[in-house]
Amino acid sequence: MKLKTKAILVLSPLIFIFVFAYIRTHKFEKEFKNNxxxxxxxxxxxxxxxxxxxxxxxxxxxxxxxxxxxxxxxxxxxxxxxxxxxxxxxxxxxxxxxxxxxxxxxxxxxxxxxxxxxxxxxxxxxxxx
Structure with a gap:
């Protein structure tokens, strides 16, 4: 049980950073295309x-x-x-x-x-x- 909790605590911030970076990149690429x-x-x-x-x-x-x-x-x-x-x-x-x-x-x-x-x-x- 402790191993799962540690894995979640380590992976959650990494996943958040990856998703944030992906959304930001997608936003800029869309803005480049349009504006x-x-x-x-x-x-x-x-x-x-x-x-x-x-x-x-x-x-x-x-x-x-x-x-x-x-x-x-x-x-x-x-x-x-x-x-x-x-x-x-x-x-x-x-x-x-x-x-x-x-x-x-x-x-x-x-x-x-x-x-x-x-x-x-x-x-x-x-x-x-």
Whole structure:
């Protein structure tokens, strides 16, 4: 009997955390689909710990305000060569720090990047991208 009680006490919080995380993720994905806005983001840095997915840090502009955010890179596998490249990102208007990067949509059009709020200095030399 004590073993069942201990198991319930240990598993209950874990199940609660899992369900909460699942609901929160589902909510954000639904909000991205319905209300997400598109802009351009530049990869600023990449942190790759051993045996884990990389974390990609990006910066972008929303309403002339510079934002910095990150995304776990589980599918694309960004490398150090991707630093400085521009990609289409989707953000939530109410929470612009929550983003999704579309690595299949690399942006090289200087005019579009300038319209997204970047300066010529931030763009650098796109020929190498």
């Amino acid at each position: 997400g806005k598109i802009t351009i983001g530049r990869i600023d840095s990449i942190f790759t710990p051993p045996k884990w997915a990389s974390t990609v840090y990006l910066f972008y502009y929303v309403g002339n305000k510079k934002h910095t955010s990150f995304e776990s890179d589980t599918k694309y596998k960004a490398t150090k060569r991707d630093i400085g490249k521009f990609y289409e990102i989707k953000y939530l208007p109410d929470s612009p720090e929550i983003i999704r990067v579309d690595y299949s949509k690399k942006i090289t059009d200087t005019t579009a990047i300038l319209k997204a709020g970047f300066s010529r200095k931030e763009i650098g030399n796109l020929k190498g991208n």
